[in-house]
Amino acid sequence: MSTRTWFITGVTSGLGREVATQLLERGDRVAGTGRNSDALDELATAHGDAFWPAAVDVTDTDTVRKTVDRAAAALGRFDVVINNAGYGMFGAAEEFTDEQIAHHLATNLTGSITVARAALPHLRTGGGGRIVQISTYGGQAAGPGGSLYSAGKFGIEGFMEALAAEVAPFGIGVTIVEPGGTATGFRRNAVLSSPLTDYDNTPAAMVRGLSTGTRPSPGDPVKVAAAIIAAAETEPAPLRVVLGSDSFQYVHQALTERLADIAGQRASAGAVDIAD
Structure with a gap:
């Protein structure tokens, strides 16, 4: 297989670090971003010119756009862009501050949208x-x-999911990866809410102490990272890839229940249509 070029956010820890390491060790080139400069330096020292580092917070949209452009100019093209940067935030909805919610969505939602939008012109120019x-x-x-x-x-x-249909005419595929619990630092780095006593002994309280819990995560980070790489190279692009027995169980149950919720509503749904 010829050398490929990847742009990956959040390479300084967890799955992002493992994916980047596996790619670099097999001889590919990686432009990697993260907030931890020391971890970026470690990858650069270990892999030399094959690794193009940039200290970036994905909530900084202007810097994200400029970084994607600089990486494309330096490396010539991107074959794959992986949106990995993000973090967990758990607790009852009203236990969080407005600032916590805004930052979380700016990282996990808007940050990924910004990276994708910034990369699309380069992917289109590169032919897919x-x-x-x-x-x-x-x-x-x-x-x-x-x-x-x-x-x-x-x-x-x-x-x-919508983007996948928009960019398919340009030969660009989109794949959503849904891992289950994986033995990285995800739980340890999750943001937990400040508990309200009204939620004691309610279902939302189950997540309290998540970061210090002893329940093992079933996913093997090395295997999950390898599966992410394999999914990125599968043609045609799978829209969704579920990784982990726990993920399959939860996703299958959720989709089954969602279908069951609407299964008996065909007649009532159609009853509000404009009459012929």
């Missing part, structure tokens, strides 16, 4: 390519304590 969006089963299956997290993930999945 792939955008990969790292989501989660929480982008299909919403649960108590995950309202704000799912708000961002449901939103970005909707955006990417």
